[in-house]
Amino acid sequence: MSSGVGPALGMAVYGAGRAGRALVAAALRAGVAVQTIWTRSPETARRAARELGCHVASGPQLPTADGVQLALLAVSDEVVADLTRALTEAGALANVRVVAHLGGALGVEVLAPARELGCAVGSLHPLRSLVGASSGLEGCWCALDGDPLAVNELRHLAKLIGCRTVKVGADARALYHAGAALAANDVVALLAAAAEALQAAGLHDGDALGAAVDLARSAIDNVARLGTAAALTGPAARGDAVTISRHLAALAGLRPDLADIHRELSRQLVALSRQQGTPPDRLQHLLDVLDRA
Ligand SMILES: NC(=O)c1ccc[n+]([C@@H]2O[C@H](COP(=O)([O-])OP(=O)(O)OC[C@H]3O[C@@H](n4cnc5c(N)ncnc54)[C@H](OP(=O)(O)O)[C@@H]3O)[C@@H](O)[C@H]2O)c1
Incomplete structure (x- = not known):
């Protein structure tokens, strides 16, 4: 699906909690093709499907993000490293260009298994209190960090969903x-x-x-x-x-x-x-x- 700003963007989102649902809702409104949404528990998946009006997978089987430009890990900070490892081991990140998380204080080194696979890694942290699909992101500042390709792709997504961006490197993150x-x-x-x-x-x-x-x-x-x-x-x-x-x-x-x-x-x-x-x-x-x- 073409968005009109830069190349078309295909996304997979792992984690459909408060921030994940807000990001997916904003991406869908912007015409981004969100090809895969997964979350751990069936309760959260049901809630997300209701709010977003689309299928949300759940359970131990991790769906593949094969071929998407961007896989977003919208899970709690302490889970990002384990989920990256699990996705990598399951072969779910094959041919993905960029893998990113949404943490504010968390570095991008937790995404190392994806980087070893050849993905560029990064982070996008929206400076807004998000409680689900009803939380708009228009005008919100997002802090970006990571490999140059990842930062470019995340800046592209942020622009599509109406956010402003600033690069905040590892030293200034805390x-x-x-x-x-x-x-x-x-x-x-x-x-x-x-x-x-x-x-x-x-x-x-x-x-x-x-x-x-x-x-x-x-x-x-x-x-x-x-x-x-x-x-x-x-x-x-x-x-x-x-x-x-x-x-x-x-x-x-x-x-x-x-x-x-x-x-x-x-x-x-x-x-x-x-x-x-x-x-x-x-x-x-x-x-x-x-x-x-
Ligand atoms: N909410 C905000 O205002 C906000 C703003 C900026 C950035 N962020 C960032 O967004 C990320 C998610 O935060 P959130 O506020 O959306 O949290 P949340 O509403 O508590 O959602 C947490 C998500 O993590 C998943 N999860 C938790 N433990 C897991 C595990 N052991 N294995 C797999 N998945 C697990 C949950 O899955 P289930 O519910 O399916 O179990 C859920 O999808 C964090 O990095 C946070 O820093 C949040």
């Missing part, structure tokens, strides 16, 4: 993934902490999380529009040490580790408040309070 975890995972922990405090203050269970998400969304929208320093509101932006010390005391009464988190993040906010023009004496007073708390 730092890159830490940045991704701060944005995607630590935000979830912060929302859980915020909901816990709101609930302890009297909001009902479901309302507390909804209110926290609504507030966070407005803050994220402001950051996207204005940048971090200009978007900052609240007591740290005003250099209001009294209010923040009252927060810390209240959080310490609820769960001391939440007070620790708030204290450390308030320190980070002082730097942004400085850029915003908050008077230095107020910010110094806030830092003194944070040091003493």
